Amino acid sequence: METRTVLPAAHRVLNQHPAFLLKKIWHYPARSRMIPQLIRKECMMIKKGGTYVVMGLLNTDSIAYATGKMIEELGGKVIYTVQNERLKRIFFDRGCSDLPQEIKDAMDIRYCDVTVENEVRNLFQGVGQIEGVVHSIAFANPKTCLGNKVYTNAFDDIKQGFHISCVSLATVAEFAQEHMGKGGSVVTLSFASQLAFPYYNWMGVNKAALEALVRALAREYGREHVRVNAISAGPLTTKAAKSIPHFAHLARTWKKISPLPWDPIHDKQEVANAVVFLLGDLSKKITGQTLYVDGGASSVGGELLKHEKPIKTMPAKKKIAAQERLKRMQERQRKK
Numbered sequence: 001m002e003t004r005t006v007l008p009a010a011h012r013v014l015n016q017h018p019a020f021l022l023k024k025i026w027h028y029p030a031r032s033r034m035i036p037q038l039i040r041k042e043c044m045m046i047k048k049g050g051t052y053v054v055m056g057l058l059n060t061d062s063i064a065y066a067t068g069k070m071i072e073e074l075g076g077k078v079i080y081t082v083q084n085e086r087l088k089r090i091f092f093d094r095g096c097s098d099l100p101q102e103i104k105d106a107m108d109i110r111y112c113d114v115t116v117e118n119e120v121r122n123l124f125q126g127v128g129q130i131e132g133v134v135h136s137i138a139f140a141n142p143k144t145c146l147g148n149k150v151y152t153n154a155f156d157d158i159k160q161g162f163h164i165s166c167v168s169l170a171t172v173a174e175f176a177q178e179h180m181g182k183g184g185s186v187v188t189l190s191f192a193s194q195l196a197f198p199y200y201n202w203m204g205v206n207k208a209a210l211e212a213l214v215r216a217l218a219r220e221y222g223r224e225h226v227r228v229n230a231i232s233a234g235p236l237t238t239k240a241a242k243s244i245p246h247f248a249h250l251a252r253t254w255k256k257i258s259p260l261p262w263d264p265i266h267d268k269q270e271v272a273n274a275v276v277f278l279l280g281d282l283s284k285k286i287t288g289q290t291l292y293v294d295g296g297a298s299s300v301g302g303e304l305l306k307h308e309k310p311i312k313t314m315p316a317k318k319k320i321a322a323q324e325r326l327k328r329m330q331e332r333q334r335k336k
């Protein structure tokens with residue numbers, strides 16, 4: 001009787017026949033039944049407590065940093081790599097001044113020059129079981145490989161750029177997959193390799209080769225349940241990007257052709273989201289692909305016409321300042 005007054009709903013439920021209860025649960029609103037599925041799907045992005053190696057950290061502008069942060073937010077453990085000890089010092093001295101000390105202390109950062117096979121081997125021998133690797137690495141000498149002319153006889157620079165920006169993915173994938181016991185995912189970063197851009201010269205060639213390598217590696221490691229994919233990102237303001245002559249012009253051009261608004265600073269986050277998608281089980285049957293995260297610029301031709309341009313949204317600060325200016329102007333007019 002007491003139960004009846006205190007918990008009438010519970011009493012009603014507990015006194016039902018099990019078959020009736022099952023029927024009730026089945027007819028429970030679809031959205032509520034989907035909640036466990038949604039939670040499960042969120043877990044499928046990144047394995048909770050799983051280890052992910054994110055290679056190519058330089059500073060907090062790096063795509064590697066945005067990706068690592070996202071993996072951690074979703075419950076994964078991140079091991080970052082920098083090229084060498086000097087760059088690790090630079091990262092802590094100047095590259096992450098905006099981060100609180102406890103975040104800096106918690107970061108697991110190791111060295112690995114991807115052109116030195118032993119360093120790659122040692123890195124993966126020391127990481128234990130891993131779920132995925134992000135290869136966010138590229139370099140080409142700007143003076144010779146990103147100059148006015150495509151032709152150069154600086155063959156050593158061309159070879160170095162090719163080794164770092166393309167071949168290294170094969171080295172990384174080989175040593176990484178040995179530590180992906182139940183399968184895993186390798187993701188690399190590319191840039192619009194189907195088009196030729198001014199000054200991007202030999203890096204464009206490297207990116208085209210990188211995407212071909214992605215397909216070859218996907219074929220080779222598929223039977224071990226290791227997937228290999230690339231994200232082709234639109235222009236983002238990072239150290240590597242700033243070494244491309246006239247990068248600002250390229251970023252401006254992107255805004256003119258991209259159907260979706262493209263923000264070279266903040267859209268790093270969107271790129272990181274896509275990397276995380278390719279790392280997790282939601283993309284379980286995707287391999288050998290290049291996924292474009294570029295605001296759609298790669299799928300259209302020519303500049304957008306005026307009426308096709310994305311509607312500009314004013315940043316909140318600017319909007320408030322503009323409203324205040326308008327208010328002051330109206331007050332001045334009233335006083336007159």
Ligand SMILES: NC(=O)c1ccc[n+]([C@@H]2O[C@H](COP(=O)([O-])OP(=O)(O)OC[C@H]3O[C@@H](n4cnc5c(N)ncnc54)[C@H](O)[C@@H]3O)[C@@H](O)[C@H]2O)c1
Binds near residue numbers: 057
């Ligand atoms: N920023 C862009 O606009 C953009 C667009 C599309 C793709 N990408 C690609 O994203 C990746 C990451 O670049 P980012 O823009 O974050 O710039 P970034 O400068 O922050 O990262 C490049 C990283 O490559 C590392 N690196 C160079 N040589 C190395 C070596 N021998 N061994 C180990 N590491 C080495 C650098 O130390 C640096 O950490 C690159 O592959 C780049 O081509 C960048």
